[in-house]
Amino acid sequence: MRNAQPARFRRLLSVGITAVAALALAACASAELAPVADGDVPAEETLQVAFISFAVANTYDEPMLAEIERVAAENNIEITVFDGNLDPNLQVTLIQDVIASGQYDGMITQPVFGPALVDVVQQAIDAGITVVNIDQILGDDFTTGETQLEGLAANVVFVPSDLGTKLGEQVVDACATQDLDPCNVAFLHDVKASAIGIALYDAFTAVIEGSPVTIVAEGETFYNPAAAQTAVSDILTANPDIDLIATSDQGLQGAVQAIESAGSALSDYLMVGYGGSVWSQERVSEGLVYANVLQVPATEGRLGMEAMVDALRNGVDQGDVDPFADLPGGGVITQENADEFTGEWAG
Known part of the structure; x- marks a missing residue:
């Protein structure tokens, strides 16, 4: 007290x-x-x-x-x-x-x-x-x-390394479902030089080490779908062999726009994200996005x-408060459990 x-x-x-x-x-x-x-x-x-x-x-x-x-x-x-x-x-x-x-x-x-x-x-x-x-x-x-x-x-927070770990696990799983070896991944940072971004990326790369997952291109979204669209357009032009795109919800929105603008089929790419927005929950539910790691801003x-x-x-004083306590699926949205979640922000 x-x-x-x-x-x-x-x-x-x-x-x-x-x-x-x-x-x-x-x-x-x-x-x-x-x-x-x-x-x-x-x-x-x-x-x-x-x-x-x-x-x-x-x-x-x-x-x-x-x-x-x-x-x-x-x-x-x-x-x-x-x-x-x-x-x-x-x-x-x-x-x-x-x-x-x-x-x-x-x-x-x-x-x-x-x-x-x-x-x-x-x-x-x-x-x-x-x-x-x-x-x-x-x-x-x-x-x-x-x-x-x-x-x-x-103190009511999310842990960036936990986010990166879960994101990496879902990317490995997504690539395995398609028997991709190697599985060429485009990873979009939000703010690459930020401490949060570094911790998330370090945890992500630790999970994929030794797996078929290979990061062949990187970009930045700055939490902005328009910036992500530009980054993904450039990546896909330079790397036509991309299998999977991993990034935040804003990044995935930009990726969808880039793919559609290029005249490609969305089904040609695996997508895994984090944020747990209404947009991502709907995209996971319909199978467009393989999985999404939940965040709970509200x-x-x-x-x-x-x-x-x-x-x-x-x-x-309440001390440390876990906002993710008792979430289904460990806070990971998949097509099988998407109806158990409610997105807390638009995306």
Whole structure:
């Protein structure tokens, strides 16, 4: 349980009132204005929480933010969104602004690059701001979902290496169903140089080692179907012997467009992806995509905001929260189990 004083209490101190005077003022003030310790915040008191987004203009983030705002509204909490716009340096600046403002009781982080945010998030915690981390790893170990920064109220994330492992396993299986040896694969990174992308790719290549799967071409999507379409068009022109395309949901959408624009049949290519969007679930169900590894942005947003409410209203920290607990098929969508899943974002 955190015992740090909330932001509204620190704001009284920041105007130069001594500790003794602050206590006297609290005794005389009305119940609505009196600062209170964490875990003893009346439900009717409006609290302020900042959301440091990965990127607002992203279909993956839309349902996450929607759930954050829904749970916040139900608990009389106002959300202010700060757009990281895929820029970790911008996120650092935004968090510094949140701290300096003295206006926020809590902050939800969705890191672009976790290692870059550790120090500034620690500063926020030290300043008495309740922090919940969601979706992306906050730290430098991308093989675990365990908290890497002491003082977080909750940590609700996916593990990039797990994603890469499951993606690799499904690619190996897909190639085996067609008895392809070698099985020539085009792998589309989202952001190749990102720590997340590196961890995912390292896990993927570890799984395919020793199998018939051979990566013969690579590209980048930047989580953008149009960029993926261009990349896949170039790859297929240079490598007409591609058997399988592996990438995120946005990448697969671009791949479909590239294949159709080239006048080729979609059935000529195996496709395996990750994201678990509505689009991918439908494509897996109809057999266009062999398999897809689920991601759950709406669930992460809901669980993260519920943890924030528990920390601010009740003084209870939830620690590590697994958003993938009890998913069917280990969170891998196949044609056989596709009807057991509900995509949480459009794709």
